[in-house]
Amino acid sequence: MYFLFIIILGLHSVEGVWPLPQSITSSPERYPLNPQAFYFTYGSQSAAQEGCSVLDEAFKRYFSLIFPDYSSGRFYSEVKFLQWKNESLETFSQLVYQEDFGSYYVNKTEIEDFPRFQFRGILLDTSRHYLPVQAILKTLDAMAFSKFNVFHWHIVDDPSFPYQSRTFPDLSAKGAFHPMTHIYTQLDVRRVISYARMRGIRVLPEFDSPGHTQSWGKGQSDLLTPCYSGSTPSGTFGPVNPILPSTYKFMATLFKEVSSVFPDSYIHLGGDEVNFSCWKSNPDVRAFMLKMGFGADFTKLEAYYMENIVNLTAALNRTSIVWQDVFDYHERIPKDTVLHIWKGVPASYEAELRAITKAGYRVLLAAPWYINHISYGQDWRNYYTVQPLNFSGTEEQKKLVIGGEVCMWGEYVDATNLTPRLWPRASAAAERLWSDEKQTSDVDKAFPRLKDFRCELLRRGIQAEPLFVGHCKHEYQGV
């Protein structure tokens, strides 16, 4: 958790700032900004100094965002922050406004700011539909505008395996929708990670197993469990085969590659929705169960598998994130594992928050922000009014809620509708995860500010859909 204390020239009106800073005091006193004589510079007390590529690049990017007509101008006048962050630049950019005759202004403003939760993520699912890299980069742009800082890349799943592995190239060659056009090359992945880093966003890769792995089986024989019909194999396959040493050898090699490709300290291991019927049908699996003393309790087999996967990830110096199912089955997993809550909307995720934090695990909340679930009207209000800490528990337990995540599952989403479906609806969750809960408790008061922010997204080229009847000065022209 970090703190920013910023004194800047700034504030058009509080309507213009999203998500809302922890404290903001504005004055009617305003100053003209001359793009021809404006520059960002490092404060003498700032830890970051010239040569910091992330901030040097951010200075350029935000100059263009603030002065779209002057993107090639030179910078003369000076704005200093006590501590630089991508997020403080974002706030500043929202404070500058242009009047009808073209002049730029900023009002005198004092801001103290820091995020309420350290983990503010968006999940994209590139398995159910392939998302071109450009669509991912556009999402990263928009994420930075709402101060999201984690891109959870649910990169593979049952329908397709678009990640082109160096070690196991057959996984995408045989498991992607198309082996050449519907894959992410190593270069693509590096580009996404670098683009995200420049915007203060971490990339959290998810390789979900043992379920959700149908596409893995196409390029890796003997990985999935053969299902049986009576005493003979039916020709279909189930979850990853947890009884073979070759499975763990494969997984160790794959995750070794993954941990070298994705620098983030977390890896998401999935572990959700394992269907036991195939395991049950397989005589070798049943024999293994007896040998291990699991009886007929297949959750024990799943636990056995997940423990192995979590441990091999730990050996790679990575911290695991797993879906809540893993906790629900009471597996013995390292205490630093993060549990990810996805079930139980609208009410019962609170019980899960209580139980997981009581057991001492850190937790991420996704359940109320399944943004792929569309409905008619202003459903952003539902995302906004979530109270992540509204469960009975000690202060220590509350501290274990490290953040939340907006999930855009891909059953009905690809590059054609991703952006308008995500924005500005996800921005509602962004404010919940960034801002003070009491200051943002009135959803009606938030509405005009979010409306303004959505117009700002349009001005910045993000195809964000409207919240209700009305218009923006700069409408979307990219039809």
Place this chain on the structure above:
Amino acid sequence: MYFLFIIILGLHSVEGVWPLPQSITSSPERYPLNPQAFYFTYGSQSAAQEGCSVLDEAFKRYFSLIFPDYSSGRFYSEVKFLQWKNESLETFSQLVYQEDFGSYYVNKTEIEDFPRFQFRGILLDTSRHYLPVQAILKTLDAMAFSKFNVFHWHIVDDPSFPYQSRTFPDLSAKGAFHPMTHIYTQLDVRRVISYARMRGIRVLPEFDSPGHTQSWGKGQSDLLTPCYSGSTPSGTFGPVNPILPSTYKFMATLFKEVSSVFPDSYIHLGGDEVNFSCWKSNPDVRAFMLKMGFGADFTKLEAYYMENIVNLTAALNRTSIVWQDVFDYHERIPKDTVLHIWKGVPASYEAELRAITKAGYRVLLAAPWYINHISYGQDWRNYYTVQPLNFSGTEEQKKLVIGGEVCMWGEYVDATNLTPRLWPRASAAAERLWSDEKQTSDVDKAFPRLKDFRCELLRRGIQAEPLFVGHCKHEYQGV
């Protein structure tokens, strides 16, 4: 109603044709098509001959659609239809397919085709949000691909008046969201009409009154009814004021202009959702009611107003279309007026169909196709399984159902999300309105064909959203 009997070289597979022709017989016998030596020509028996601008332009357009790599090529080989229509070209274009090595083929196919309903419309609402002209043109492109033939332009409403009137320029100058950037000039309107005509699409303008007219009042004083709070005007305004001669003079002048700008033989006059509370509050309106012998029945006042408007439209040689409310109030309206059903989903629109056709009026069905009402999952199935003639009535009554309309109301829709929200969901209704009901009764059978058609829309540059998990050869790249 017209009939096409076409014998063409054609059929990749029936999967590729949407909406389904009345009869289609294909053979595995296939013919290569050489784009360098391919041309369309007029059959000797065709009523249309060279110099017909609509077809000459369509030949060019469809050549590019069929052979995207050869759009500047010259045409040598010959395809003749017994009777040319934009729609038959569309069917043909869906039959041509390209193999992996680039060659084009078409299988031998016999098609007999005609539309089941003559009126197959899409409503766009440019008042709740302004839609740039480009977004309308793109919709017209996509409409032609699904054989829609009426663009119902709900051009003005309460929130804004973007139509720039020659006679009353203040209507848009004061009633549009912005007087310069959020309007449709006369040139814009002509462009839309001409673009639509080239694609076999009529443009039906709607100027809805007496309700839904808040934006009109800004640029035309004394048009709306002053509402009263007790014995004094409250400062707010209600529906159009039906008691003043100046109202009808204004409307006659406006509709005279409208009928000169929009060449279609129909004009949509609205007439829906009139709120009586303002009329009731106004002492002059109440006095008029007494004088006219309407008592306290404000539906009679509404009827009086609508009769006047319908009659002045008839005097301009235009046929009126009005929303069902006008019938529900039993107004005396000319027998050639078309009633437009919008209420009563899911069941009671059938009662309305029965009642209106029993009274001898023609009817348009929109109620089950309010496509702005989104929900999670494959709601296109609901649009597909509508049975427009499934009401108890005589054969004569059924013939009075002239078609249907997909309505995209604009509360939550603008150029950012219009296209993916409209396509391919609207295509489901398109097949219902074009094809034989018995041949298209199985929604599961339709699914793979619609999926293919959606990919074809993508290939043609329409940002059509996915129906379910999967991929297209050519994904949307316009992010």
